[in-house]
Amino acid sequence: xxxxxxxxxxxxxxxxxxxxxxxxxxxxxxxxxxxxxxxxxxxxxxxxxxxxxxxxxxxxxxxxxxxxx
Numbered sequence: 001x002x003x004x005x006x007x008x009x010x011x012x013x014x015x016x017x018x019x020x021x022x023x024x025x026x027x028x029x030x031x032x033x034x035x036x037x038x039x040x041x042x043x044x045x046x047x048x049x050x051x052x053x054x055x056x057x058x059x060x061x062x063x064x065x066x067x068x069x
Contacts, residue, residue: 001053008050 011027018025028040 002057005050005053008047009054012044012047012051 015027018027028043032040034040
């Protein structure tokens with residue numbers, strides 16, 4: 001769950017970077033055609049939930065990512 005959340009947050013950050021560089025560039029808009037369509041809005045909501053999940057990393061005592069054995 002942690003890795004998935006981090007990947008989604010990175011995707012969201014890259015998308016916002018594209019928006020900052022060029023106000024007309026939008027990664028999800030380029031992939032799905034309409035940035036205000038239903039599918040991109042659902043993906044934005046999932047990325048937002050991943051961001052909220054990542055906030056919990058600040059309050060955890062155990063390592064966020066554990067090594068696999």
